[in-house]
Amino acid sequence: MDLNPIASGSDANNLHVTEPLCAVFRRKLKDEGQKYTPERAQILDTIIQLDDIFDAEQLQAELKGASIRVSKATIYRTLKLLQEAGIIQQVLVDSELARYQLAYGRRPRDLLIRLDTNEIITIDAPELIDLRNRICSAHGLKAQGHRFQVFAAEG
Amino acid sequence: MDLNPIASGSDANNLHVTEPLCAVFRRKLKDEGQKYTPERAQILDTIIQLDDIFDAEQLQAELKGASIRVSKATIYRTLKLLQEAGIIQQVLVDSELARYQLAYGRRPRDLLIRLDTNEIITIDAPELIDLRNRICSAHGLKAQGHRFQVFAAEG
């Protein structure tokens, strides 16, 4: 269960990262004198299997589906740790609910949000990497990531 | 107090809109059989004067500074109406708090967010308009808006 190489490898969205995500998480925890518990491992596993945008509720449901009972408190605490580790990031489509997605070793996933159907489509806009880097350079800063959402509806 | 032409006119971010924002709001309300009350007018005025990203708390404080007392309930109710009218939009920098900014008749304001200082810098990336339109066309949709946030830190 600890073996989750990033290698859904044919996915063009993945950068060249060879280290399994669980190893990344483990290292972050060890570095801070924290423990790699079964709950934390199972939560990360589940997120990797989901491979989609999710919220705390969905994550708990997914775990329950695998007969794993984890409290909301632990879910929220672990999501915070995973964010700190750079493994997941918040999506922020609206302010109603905190949603997350895998981020580590991936290009940011840009979103096309249909206002008429509320459908969320993942898109790829590689030119943004260049754009954001230029913007940051102009401000003497280094880009760490970005978020891009396009709102659209039937024409 | 009703006269708030969009005309901070030299601002290159403003499109050519000649109608005062309050008129836009008024029309939306009338169309739905709702009333243009002093509270609603004062809230819109204050948002226009602020001309910055704000949250419900700040808005109430700003009103209080002008000796105008409006309840949180009314503020939230009015913010929702202003969003429906397309006059303001949510910013969504993080999920902690709903923030808003003026939107009507303006290009979306793109943001450069410093992770080291939490400073939020408004930037202008006009090429995104083109990019987003191309993306939408490719999906047979029409772009209604977008959100772009770059995260950066000292290099």
Place this chain on the structure above:
DNA sequence: GTGCGTGCAAAGACTTTGCACGTAC
């Protein structure tokens, strides 16, 4: 005059926290 709006306080939704017990290291 009627119906919508406001303030207040209570309710709601999501998230965080204190505590006692359990477990990774």
Place this chain on the structure above:
DNA sequence: GTACGTGCAAAGTCTTTGCACGCAC
């Protein structure tokens, strides 16, 4: 064996809602 983690329930924060009174139309 110790310090950190977990579950539970309670507390917190932001936001929404029910109700009685008041005002825009």
